[in-house]
Amino acid sequence: MRISEVAARSGVPATTLRYYDTIGLINAHRQSNGYRAYDESVLERLSFIEAAQRLGLSLPEIAQLLVVVEGDTCTQVREALHPKLTERLREVDAHLANLRLLRNRLVAATRRVAACPDSGVSCRSECMLLDQRGRGCLTPDETTQGAQ
Template identity: 45%
Template sequence: MRISELAERSGVPATTLRFYETAGLVPAERSAAGYRLYGRESLERLEFIGAAKHLGLPLEEIAETLDVWERGACAEVKADLRPRLARSLAEAEQRRAEVDRFISELRRASAHLDALPERSERCDTACGFPADRTALAVSGLAAEDAPEAPVACALNRAELEERTAR
């Protein structure tokens, strides 16, 4: 089948199919006129590639796994995929932990904003969000480099002194 038919049947754009051919993922023969020709096995390869991409595997690893898959031994494919999926899972769990920390920081900041009094005066630097050490570490700023002073404010000096006294 030609590239347009494979693209239609697989749902993979022709540009991606050309890229996959260049990367060695989906081989194509050439007609006398120079058109790419694909066999029915190309559909199976594309399904495998799509599933592997969905699981977070990079194309380089997909190419390695395709070599194992092409030999046809299911046990070998499973053995090849297990450590790759375990690494992908660990990376996803780390990203989730980072997102959870960020969500916590957003909730803390939102609660802090809700607790600040409504004022018509201009904000100054006397109060605001205290520097969060976890957020600073994620951003690459060392905790010891974190400013001790607040980052934003909603109180004037007199209000700050009153609140501090309380």
Template identity: 40%
Template structure:
């Protein structure tokens, strides 16, 4: 059984206009009927869930197409490596922020300037962890 654009939109919660766009960029590959109508396999619902999951991970549509598209191959690895690098930088930043906030939460100094050395130490330690 195949699904029309409207049926797939209803089952997936993805607007028909978006489905047509995904078709245009190669994320979905419908069967074309003689009258030009699109028919999607049942598996398209799962494919859209995978697209949604990739988007929730912070991938742009271009990156999703590189990862899931018909010519993914090395593009998938390149996107994954780039995203891992970005994630490592973000984690490093968040670790540093957490270290400073943890210091402030436990700090007994009476003047903020007295925290400078402790904050530098916390930042330095968190940067070494990443």
């Protein structure tokens, strides 16, 4: 298959296919006219790459996994893939916890700003983002209240 056909069948842009070829994720055979030629197996490989990317794996991680997937048993693939997925899950959980904390802070700050009275006098904008003690972080009580 030529690169245009692979792009059409896989949904992966030709520029990305060229990049993947350059970094060794896929392999093209050069024809005498210089065009890249791919065999059918590239479509399955591209599906694996896309699925791994949707799980947040990096291209270097995917390259390592492709070596295992194509040369080892299912047991060996599981032993290589499971720890990577477990670690990625831990990273996502930590990120979600940080996002929940940020959301709670934003809720409390939004409430504080909404409660600011109308006034014709000059106001320091940063005063509404500070807690009662003048710090930029919310108190534990305010963070908990924001989750409600």
